[in-house]
Amino acid sequence: MGGGGSALRVCADHRGGINWLSLSPDGQRLLTGSEDGTARLWSTADGTCCALLQGHESYVTFCQLEDEAAFTCSADCTIRKWDVLTGQCLQVFRGHTSIVNRILVADNQLFSSSYDRTARAWSVDRGQVAREFRGHRNCVLTLAYTRAACVEEAAAGGLLVTGSTDGTAKVWQVASGCCHQTLRGHTGAVLCLVLDAPGRTAFTGSTDATVRAWDILSGQQLRVFREHQGSVICLELVNRHVYSGSADRTVKCWLADTGEHVRTFTAHRHSVSALKYHAGTLFTGSGDARARAFDAQSGALRRVFRGHAFVINCIQVHGQVLYTASHDGALRLWDVRGLPPPRAAAPKRSLPRLFSNKVGCAAAAPLQPA
Numbered sequence: 001m002g003g004g005g006s007a008l009r010v011c012a013d014h015r016g017g018i019n020w021l022s023l024s025p026d027g028q029r030l031l032t033g034s035e036d037g038t039a040r041l042w043s044t045a046d047g048t049c050c051a052l053l054q055g056h057e058s059y060v061t062f063c064q065l066e067d068e069a070a071f072t073c074s075a076d077c078t079i080r081k082w083d084v085l086t087g088q089c090l091q092v093f094r095g096h097t098s099i100v101n102r103i104l105v106a107d108n109q110l111f112s113s114s115y116d117r118t119a120r121a122w123s124v125d126r127g128q129v130a131r132e133f134r135g136h137r138n139c140v141l142t143l144a145y146t147r148a149a150c151v152e153e154a155a156a157g158g159l160l161v162t163g164s165t166d167g168t169a170k171v172w173q174v175a176s177g178c179c180h181q182t183l184r185g186h187t188g189a190v191l192c193l194v195l196d197a198p199g200r201t202a203f204t205g206s207t208d209a210t211v212r213a214w215d216i217l218s219g220q221q222l223r224v225f226r227e228h229q230g231s232v233i234c235l236e237l238v239n240r241h242v243y244s245g246s247a248d249r250t251v252k253c254w255l256a257d258t259g260e261h262v263r264t265f266t267a268h269r270h271s272v273s274a275l276k277y278h279a280g281t282l283f284t285g286s287g288d289a290r291a292r293a294f295d296a297q298s299g300a301l302r303r304v305f306r307g308h309a310f311v312i313n314c315i316q317v318h319g320q321v322l323y324t325a326s327h328d329g330a331l332r333l334w335d336v337r338g339l340p341p342p343r344a345a346a347p348k349r350s351l352p353r354l355f356s357n358k359v360g361c362a363a364a365a366p367l368q369p370a
Helices: 151-156
Strands: 003-005 007-011 018-023 029-034 039-043 049-053 060-065 069-074 079-083 089-093 100-106 109-114 118-123 129-134 140-147 159-164 169-173 179-183 190-196 201-206 210-215 221-226 232-238 241-246 251-255 261-265 272-278 281-286 291-295 301-305 312-318 321-326 331-335
Touching (some): 029 060, 029 069, 039 069, 060 100, 069 100, 079 109, 140 190, 201 232, 210 232, 272 312, 291 321
Antiparallel strands (some): 060 069, 069 079, 109 118, 159 169, 169 179, 190 201, 201 210, 210 221, 281 291
16 A cells, blocks of 8 residues: 655635646646636746636636646636736637537647537637537547648648547548548547557547547557446556546556556546556546555555545646646645656657647558548
């Protein structure tokens, strides 16, 4: 059993649950989005609140923090862009007709998904809709984007991948808005999605308790990962390994290239709601209000972080600090020094972070609308 961890700092300024937590690329700031309709900027240096972002008329569902701007989306059907220094709202993006679930900023474009069954691409600078992606038959939940890396994809303007409660994922040509492929096979909602862009592969997790691997250019289903006994809620892709967190209270590790089940991480007393791999340690957040640190190679539980009152919705790691955001409204900072270092292993190529991927496309087939 892992030892306990005590919080370095508890930030309880929000008056509602925290739905998402984003770390800036430079690691200097954190952004939280809350049920109270506000977002807050925090310094990673000392955990102090730098700015209060007010303006949304309903709860904040998701947020993304860049070095010079913060982006939030809300149940009020809008997206907002904020100045990270002053907290001033710089732009309001209007067009969705229902709750905006997710946003993604890449290549000077803003992508969004909504309960209105659409995804959209916006100009970050002008705040105008550049493209609508219509075709899902139900709520669009999750998003991922790959930059163009060959002639065919350059013409397509990159590829957007969306996952929906209609049980499908779709691959879209950003330039035209055309659906390139529909990924069919799940028998439940697609809750989460990660990309291995160099391999042109998408991994999707679903309420049908499976993880599936897909070729995003051909639309072919490559593998089905069947071991979970509950919905797959979150995914992490690192060093050719897929980690899946589930409502069955476990995390499972799989070989990305073969689908082989490598190990299971247990000890959770409720659904696993968040995952983050960092320096040989797998951090998890759970509906049991605890975060945990596991040795990623052995599966051994190294530490349990107790203090939250409700489900942990999101986690981030920066330096020697673990950040956890919970439905109890608190952001907690934990010291992770003293965790065992990762075992020595042969060097492995790390995959690019989700949302900043490039698709390798040697021998890629020309893109044709689905």
